[in-house]
Amino acid sequence: MSQILDAYRGLRLGDRWDGAPTVVRWAVMLLVIAFAFYLPYLNILPFAYIRTDLTSSGSDWASVLFLVVVYMIVAVGLNVVIGLAGLLDLGYVGFYALGAYSIALFGSTNSPVVQAMQSKFGLSEEWAVPFAVCIPIAITMSLIAGVFLGAPTLRLRGDYLAIVTLGFGEIIRITARNLDNVTNGAAGITQVPVPPGPEIDGRAFFNTIDAERWYWLALTILILIIWLARRLEHSRVGRAWLAIREDEDAASVMGVAGFKFKLWAFAIGATLGGLAGLLFGSKQQYVEPNAFMVNLSFLFVAMVVIGGSGNIFGALLGAFLLTYLPERFREFVDWRPFAFGVALVLVMILRPQGLVPSRRRAREFEDRRHEAEEAAADA
């Protein structure tokens, strides 16, 4: 036994995880998942201090958990774009907004689009596109937007991509604000539909009060997406992305079609962003243009990069920290953007590879640092 322990000692956590027996890995994973599902009811001191509703002005704990998970979905999606394919997308909020607006535009009886359909086809005023149909609509809309935005811009240099995507995010928001007769403009759309479910205590299953149900729904989707993203990362497509990120010219010499795979990354990222936006809009039951300011894009990018780009668990950690901490310390609400900016600069200067980078990425950073030091020594 002690020999085994010795062998384990000194290894990094990731290696230890890889070396553990399958049974242990499954057990640990199930425990973590079970704990995540139990979180809304966490009430045992001292762990309960992580709750956000300890003071009367605090925000609802389950709602915060829900938002954390939604942003985690965003971070996993953006990690595909930034962390794996190495494309800087500063307009991710555009896809997020598209997801939220798709479900609102087609699913809400308050939306001008649905009202137009009602009068055109002579449907009752209660009618709207069913929730189950709204999901593929939202996903398709974000996917199409991703391809439309990516097709002309992904051939450009990376820096241009950043600015064009930034513009895209703003265009989506301005469009939502200005197209009064489609999106209700600045007033926003109310009565965004919720997923169907049995009624409990006379309330719909997914309602505004029982936020933990929303959290569990989002968590289930997140787990599914993490699993898919892991599979993708280790597939041929995932390796192609890494190759492109490291050296696009070398990759294309080796026969990796750069543009095609970049477009794939962009489209997949857009889809996940739209899905997260759909969840957000549905939980709020209300969408308005000001919920999708450009700062949100920066927040999303910061999640991926602070956590450690290229590593899903880094992105998850980043999403957790940057969503949870501001909610936990709500009393300092005016200071949040300032603290956020300072943290962004400090973390990136002290640890440019992020808090928990993927092992491959950490080695790359180490190489680059050595190269820079050698170059400095030469000079």
Added chain:
Amino acid sequence: MDFDNLINGLDRATLDGITRGSIYALVALGYTMVYGVMKLINFAHSEVFMVGTWTVLGVYTVIGATSSSGLGMVIGATLLALLAAMLASAGTALAVERIAYRPLRKKGAPALIFLITGIGCSMVLVEVFGQVLRFFFGPPFGRVTVNIPAVLETKTVFTIPGVDLAVSNTRILIIVGAIVMMLALDAFVNKSRLGRGVRAVAQDPDTASLMGVNQERVIMLVFVLGGAMAGVAALLYTVQYDITKFDIGFIIGLKAFTAAVLGGIGNLRGALVGGLFLGIVEVYASAIWDSSWTNVYAFVVLVVVLMFRPTGILGESLGKARA
């Protein structure tokens, strides 16, 4: 579609566009020079401009200049504000370089990280004026629009005959000021010894350092020059619009960057062409359609140019002799 509106007000719209474009062009210089030398979008540059506008307000407040001051006071206050804004903006740009970019350069971090620290610095600077200074000193700092005294009163200097277009002293100051500053910078980069160093590093950093050009100093120089130009832009902006706000930098920065790309990033003359072009397109498009879409027009123009001519109107060439 209201082409009549555009045609009837074409003279005025053109003047508006050129005024706007001059300011974009001056801010664009900072982006284009830093990009030319470091291949980096300096995301904090918009805030360098914002600091300049606050400095103008500070100078006016300290020396007590108001809209009813005498001629001597007007000239003195404007010149002093110009100098202070240039210094403050250049200092801010240099500080951003020192804090956010230099440590990363030493570590050889990838380009993405530079953008993130740039965004971080931008947020910090915005919040310094929106929150931190308000906490310590109260108003005028904070998250509201602040009026700046119109020290230089707007007066019609002459009217262009035929079209009956009134040209005011502020417009002349902005357009002439912007063009003079750009010519001076262009001459500096093309003629002086330091400017040759800048062009050398832009063309080939390694060879330049073998030839004895100090790369770090060149980088500092471009940040200082770009910052000073943003300071000039800040003064001209306050002369025209008489306001500042903690977050005015964002949209202007975005437009200026668009202008830089339009003209050909890395190309100083391109910044002028791109800025004026963008300013005029925006004003014309707002006259034809609806001004609430102004920011959308700018991006549509950017995307179209990038699709058909990714190197911009004049091409990218800070390193080339043409720059």
